[in-house]
Amino acid sequence: MLNLHLPEHENSFLQALARVPVKVKKRVPLVHHITNYVVANDSANAMLAVGALPVMAISGKEVEEMVSHAQALVINLGTPSEDLMASAVMAGKSANAHSLPVVLDPVGAGATQYRTKNALRILREVKIGVLRANPGEVGSLLGYRSPMRGVEAERTHTDSAALAVQASRSFGCTVAITGQTDYVSDGHKLSILYNGHHMLTRVTGTGCLASSLCAAFAAVETDLLVASTAALGFLGVVAERAALKGKGPGSFRTALFDVMYSLGGVELVTSLRLEVKKV
Amino acid sequence: MLNLHLPEHENSFLQALARVPVKVKKRVPLVHHITNYVVANDSANAMLAVGALPVMAISGKEVEEMVSHAQALVINLGTPSEDLMASAVMAGKSANAHSLPVVLDPVGAGATQYRTKNALRILREVKIGVLRANPGEVGSLLGYRSPMRGVEAERTHTDSAALAVQASRSFGCTVAITGQTDYVSDGHKLSILYNGHHMLTRVTGTGCLASSLCAAFAAVETDLLVASTAALGFLGVVAERAALKGKGPGSFRTALFDVMYSLGGVELVTSLRLEVKKV
Amino acid sequence: MLNLHLPEHENSFLQALARVPVKVKKRVPLVHHITNYVVANDSANAMLAVGALPVMAISGKEVEEMVSHAQALVINLGTPSEDLMASAVMAGKSANAHSLPVVLDPVGAGATQYRTKNALRILREVKIGVLRANPGEVGSLLGYRSPMRGVEAERTHTDSAALAVQASRSFGCTVAITGQTDYVSDGHKLSILYNGHHMLTRVTGTGCLASSLCAAFAAVETDLLVASTAALGFLGVVAERAALKGKGPGSFRTALFDVMYSLGGVELVTSLRLEVKKV
Numbered sequence: 002m003l004n005l006h007l008p009e010h011e012n013s014f015l016q017a018l019a020r021v022p023v024k025v026k027k028r029v030p031l032v033h034h035i036t037n038y039v040v041a042n043d044s045a046n047a048m049l050a051v052g053a054l055p056v057m058a059i060s061g062k063e064v065e066e067m068v069s070h071a072q073a074l075v076i077n078l079g080t081p082s083e084d085l086m087a088s089a090v091m092a093g094k095s096a097n098a099h100s101l102p103v104v105l106d107p108v109g110a111g112a113t114q115y116r117t118k119n120a121l122r123i124l125r126e127v128k129i130g131v132l133r134a135n136p137g138e139v140g141s142l143l144g145y146r147s148p149m150r151g152v153e154a155e156r157t158h159t160d161s162a163a164l165a166v167q168a169s170r171s172f173g174c175t176v177a178i179t180g181q182t183d184y185v186s187d188g189h190k191l192s193i194l195y196n197g198h199h200m201l202t203r204v205t206g207t208g209c210l211a212s213s214l215c216a217a218f219a220a221v222e223t224d225l226l227v228a229s230t231a232a233l234g235f236l237g238v239v240a241e242r243a244a245l246k247g248k249g250p251g252s253f254r255t256a257l258f259d260v261m262y263s264l265g266g267v268e269l270v271t272s273l274r275l276e277v278k279k280v
Numbered sequence: 281m282l283n284l285h286l287p288e289h290e291n292s293f294l295q296a297l298a299r300v301p302v303k304v305k306k307r308v309p310l311v312h313h314i315t316n317y318v319v320a321n322d323s324a325n326a327m328l329a330v331g332a333l334p335v336m337a338i339s340g341k342e343v344e345e346m347v348s349h350a351q352a353l354v355i356n357l358g359t360p361s362e363d364l365m366a367s368a369v370m371a372g373k374s375a376n377a378h379s380l381p382v383v384l385d386p387v388g389a390g391a392t393q394y395r396t397k398n399a400l401r402i403l404r405e406v407k408i409g410v411l412r413a414n415p416g417e418v419g420s421l422l423g424y425r426s427p428m429r430g431v432e433a434e435r436t437h438t439d440s441a442a443l444a445v446q447a448s449r450s451f452g453c454t455v456a457i458t459g460q461t462d463y464v465s466d467g468h469k470l471s472i473l474y475n476g477h478h479m480l481t482r483v484t485g486t487g488c489l490a491s492s493l494c495a496a497f498a499a500v501e502t503d504l505l506v507a508s509t510a511a512l513g514f515l516g517v518v519a520e521r522a523a524l525k526g527k528g529p530g531s532f533r534t535a536l537f538d539v540m541y542s543l544g545g546v547e548l549v550t551s552l553r554l555e556v557k558k559v
Numbered sequence: 560m561l562n563l564h565l566p567e568h569e570n571s572f573l574q575a576l577a578r579v580p581v582k583v584k585k586r587v588p589l590v591h592h593i594t595n596y597v598v599a600n601d602s603a604n605a606m607l608a609v610g611a612l613p614v615m616a617i618s619g620k621e622v623e624e625m626v627s628h629a630q631a632l633v634i635n636l637g638t639p640s641e642d643l644m645a646s647a648v649m650a651g652k653s654a655n656a657h658s659l660p661v662v663l664d665p666v667g668a669g670a671t672q673y674r675t676k677n678a679l680r681i682l683r684e685v686k687i688g689v690l691r692a693n694p695g696e697v698g699s700l701l702g703y704r705s706p707m708r709g710v711e712a713e714r715t716h717t718d719s720a721a722l723a724v725q726a727s728r729s730f731g732c733t734v735a736i737t738g739q740t741d742y743v744s745d746g747h748k749l750s751i752l753y754n755g756h757h758m759l760t761r762v763t764g765t766g767c768l769a770s771s772l773c774a775a776f777a778a779v780e781t782d783l784l785v786a787s788t789a790a791l792g793f794l795g796v797v798a799e800r801a802a803l804k805g806k807g808p809g810s811f812r813t814a815l816f817d818v819m820y821s822l823g824g825v826e827l828v829t830s831l832r833l834e835v836k837k838v
Contacts, residue, residue: 038317038596039324039336045597045763050808055763056670057597060640063673070670082339082363084640112335112349115342203541205324205334249538250329259807262761317596318603318615361618361642391614391628394621482820484603484613528817529608 014227014277019266021218021231026052030072030220032213033096035059035089037079037108040206043254044075044213050261051235053217064088068095073220075213076127079108079206081119093127102130102219102228106212110134111141124172130219131229132168133177133212136161139168166191166280175225179211183233185226186280192230195274196237203250204257211236230277231269238272239264293506293556298545300497300510305331309351309499311492312375314338314368316358316387319485322533323354323492329540330514332496343367347374352499354492355406358387358485360398372406381409381498381507385491389413390420403451409498410508411447412456412491415440418447445470445559454504458490462512464505465559471509474553475516482529483536490515509556510548517551518543572785572835577824579776579789584610588630588778590771591654593617593647595637595666598764601812602633602771608819609793611775622646626653631778633771634685637666637764639677651685660688660777660786664770668692669699682730688777689787690726691735691770694719697726724749724838733783737769741791743784744838750788753832754795761808762815769794788835789827796830797822 031054034044041057048055058067061084068074074096076089096103105127107120120142123129132139143164165184168176175187183194201207214232222228239260246260247253310333313323320336327334337346340363347353353375355368375382384406386399399421402408411418422443444463447455454466462473480486493511501507518539525539526532589612592602599615606613616625619642626632632654634647654661663685665678678700681687690697701722723742726734733745741752759765772790780786797818804818805811 037336039320041597042321042600042763046808046812049761049763056667057595057638058667058671059638060673062641063639063671066671066673080336080338081342083341109335109337113337113342113345115339115345203328205321205328247538249541250325251534251537251541254325254537255534255809255813258809258812259805262807262809316615318599321600359615359617360621362620388614388616392616392621392624394618394624482607484600484607526817528820529604530813530816530820533604533816534813 015270017224017227018231018234019270021222021228021266022051022235022264022269023266024221025217028221029054030217031056031070032073032075032216032220033058033068033071033092034075034077034213035064035085035092036075036077036209039079040209043206044209046258047210047213047261048217050258051214051217053220059085059088061088061091064092065095068092068101069099071101073216074101074103075106075216076103076123077106077108077209077212078116078119079209081116086119086122089123090126093123097128102216102225103127104131104133104212104216104219105129106133106209107138107142108209110138117141129172129174130225131175131177131215132172133179133215135208136164136178136180139164139176139178143168143171162191162193175229177215177229177233179208179233183237185229185233187226189280190226191278191280192226193276194230194234194237196234196241196272198240198244200244200247200250200253201240204254234273234275235264235269238269294549296503296506297510297513298549300501300507300545301330301514301543301548302545303500304496307500308333309496310335310349311352311354311495311499312337312347312350312371313354313356313492314343314364314371315354315356315488318358319488322485323488325537326489326492326540327496329537330493330496332499338364338367340367340370343371344374347371347380348378350380352495353380353382354385354495355382355402356385356387356488356491357395357398358488360395365398365401368402369405372402376407381495381504382406383410383412383491383495383498384408385412385488386417386421387488389417396420408451408453409504410454410456410494411451412458412494412508414487415443415457415459418443418455418457422447422450441470441472454508456494456508456512458487458512462516464508464512466505468559469505470557470559471505472555473509473513473516475513475520475551477519477523479523479529479532480519483533513552513554514543514548517548573828575782575785576789576792577828579780579786579824580609580793580822580827581824582779583775586779587612588775589614589628590631590633590774590778591616591626591629591650592633592635592771593622593643593650594633594635594767597637598767601764602767604816605768605771605819606775608816609772609775611778617643617646619646619649622650623653626650626659627657629659631774632659632661633664633774634661634681635664635666635767635770636674636677637767639674644677644680647681648684651681655686660774660783661685662689662691662770662774662777663687664691664767665696665700666767668696675699687730687732688783689733689735689773690730691737691773693766694722694736694738697722697734697736701726701729720749720751733787735773735787735791737766737791741795743787743791745784747838748784749836749838750784751834752788752792752795754792754799754830756798756802758802758805758808758811759798762812792831792833793822793827796827
């Protein structure tokens with residue numbers, strides 16, 4: 002299905018999307034991760050698969066220096082602790098000082114007060130470029146009572162478009178909400194992405210992978226709506242192709258990395274099912 | 281081999297076993313893990329594969345609240361530290377207060393005094409529902425000199441049936457011992473499971489997976505002998521089928537998650553090689 | 560290509576190499592890892608695949624006792640912290656006291672001052688048997704300005720042979736440098752290994768796997784040049800065979816573990832492309 006929802010004048014948007022994965026392969030951005038120990042391995046492998054370089058450093062004794070060599074920073078709050086929060090703030094401020102894009106993944110915001118508070122602290126103390134989350138997490142950060150059970154995305158929300166726009170204006174950043182349909186807004190435009198596969202909910206950390214891809218793509222594309230739309234679209238198309246190879250979550254997961262490695266920019270945009278609106 | 285060892289009147293037991301994985305898929309229990317960083321990813325993926333929701337939270341600042349939303353708790357002592365022990369006790373007490381089943385995996389008890397002491401502390405301070413361990417670990421907790429080398433299960437013990445019964449009476453909980461043959465006892469009955477595959481010893485953390493499955497199954501089945509027998513039987517049957525697909529430990533591991541995703545309750549019991557005895 | 564570069568009198572060297580993986584399977588050495596949370600799972604699975612037993616223990620309360628049961632120690636500085644450094648030194652001294660071989664993987668030395676300083680501290684306070692690293696890391700430890708970006712190996716250095724010899728003399732240990740070509744020196748001899756596959760750079764932690772293999776092999780072979788040459792050659796041959804099965808980094812990684820499990824000593828040496836020189 003070739004971009005049926007896109008008006009003619011959006012072709013330049015598509016071309017911009019197509020260039021992002023190509024630029025990642027060319028520039029090999031170093032993406033610093035402050036992340037959780039559950040998905041760190043998959044996140045690192047996703048970076049290598051798309052042609053970026055991952056680095057996971059969390060000690061307060063080195064994060065500032067490591068960030069100074071990086072092209073993007075991911076702050077993923079999947080297994081928060083006081084030490085990790087201190088390092089995350091330090092890394093975030095360093096990234097701001099070096100004008101690197103920062104992606105925040107507020108894993109489980111709403112599931113505990115500690116997680117909500119931590120994510121809001123990062124949003125307050127660090128200039129975030131992209132907030133990548135699921136609808137429940139974004140709702141929690143906006144102060145809605147949210148039905149989070151644990152940290153895995155639930156796919157039942159229907160107001161994600163409005164959430165994305167509201168959050169982007171409230172937090173002054175691009176907001177990328179993943180779910181059965183993905184929504185990306187920078188407060189001016191809204192991308193709606195229909196790609197993806199339900200098997201993504203049977204592999205842990207696919208939301209974290211989306212965040213890492215947003216960071217790798219933001220490292221080479223300053224328009225964060227373009228970068229985040231390309232990242233979520235990329236993962237959605239990858240998932241669709243991986244589902245053709247993998248008959249269960251084990252082989253699907255293996256296939257995710259194979260397809261991430263081989264999917265090019267043109268293939269990406271010709272497989273996207275995407276709407277872009279002004280908001 | 282269809283339950284040749286089961287007397288006629290045990291058919292209700294089999295029916296109960298068959299219902300457990302079905303109930304997991306229906307109720308989607310949230311299983312909180314205090315676990316080690318080596319196997320956390322596999323444990324989370326196992327939960328998603330069988331239809332449960334994993335959450336890994338370890339900070340003392342949130343474990344009580346996270347447990348209050350969960351339906352079961354796993355305490356896995358694979359990479360112990362003082363902070364982790366404090367969180368484990370806190371989470372365990374919270375689980376007790378909310379009447380959640382708690383599964384203890386005393387990884388490497390007997391390998392170091394610290395591990396033995398930590399496991400005994402949890403058994404003393406938290407009401408454990410299921411102790412899932414290998415024979416060497418259970419022996420160590422009972423005070424036997426045990427030949428533990430590191431944390432991986434050895435498959436050489438022959439007295440596991442007696443160990444399971446003794447431990448269940450000593451610790452006042454269901455005890456699930458894995459090995460070449462698996463033994464589950466609640467002090468009144470003893471399940472002996474002949475399923476499994478030697479390739480399970482070539483993938484790290486398959487014991488931890490057994491513990492996580494015990495927790496997911498205990499979340500939906502209050503008879504912990506039934507829940508634990510179903511869990512160990514499930515992993516055993518899964519391993520046998522995965523071994524048909526995977527020619528080495530890499531592809532076997534991938535297949536484990538594929539088969540966990542697809543194996544139903546009826547298929548489970550028709551593949552079980554099981555004896556149940558009064559003790 | 561059967562050892563075309565080897566002079567006739569080196570056949571005993573080849574026979575020694577062939578015996579190493581066989582001895583691992585026979586003796587099942589316990590390999591204690593002080594390692595990072597990104598690759599711990601893969602490292603453990605690599606140990607099980609080749610027939611060794613992994614154990615990951617990091618608490619200062621148990622590392623000395625755990626090491627006392629082990630046959631080798633890996634100190635991998637991939638995600639350093641003050642606590643981990645303290646445990647690493649303690650484990651290292653314990654390994655020295657028990658005459659165990661210690662393998663140091665100074666992940667990201669040169670990427671931050673903290674990492675360089677930590678690695679040099681280990682080299683100063685612990686007697687290292689094998690330093691396994693990439694060229695940039697070794698260069699940094701020798702005081703060269705090194706172009707490290709993050710922690711993943713870059714394959715652009717051409718002076719690795721000289722680096723290996725110099726480092727082995729400076730640090731008084733065997734040095735195993737991995738890259739497009741691998742170099743191992745004990746200060747007297749230099750092994751040059753041409754096996755390997757570029758896909759190794761698309762899976763995180765393959766350098767860490769090389770270090771773990773060096774440790775497992777050093778546990779059963781006291782000549783550390785033989786052990787390290789066998790380990791790097793083993794991973795190189797494994798990678799070549801895995802690349803025939805895996806079409807992308809996901810399936811390549813799965814195949815790595817399958818091939819590690821099945822590759823025997825004779826197959827190893829008949830597939831090696833190796834030179835050994837006096838230096």
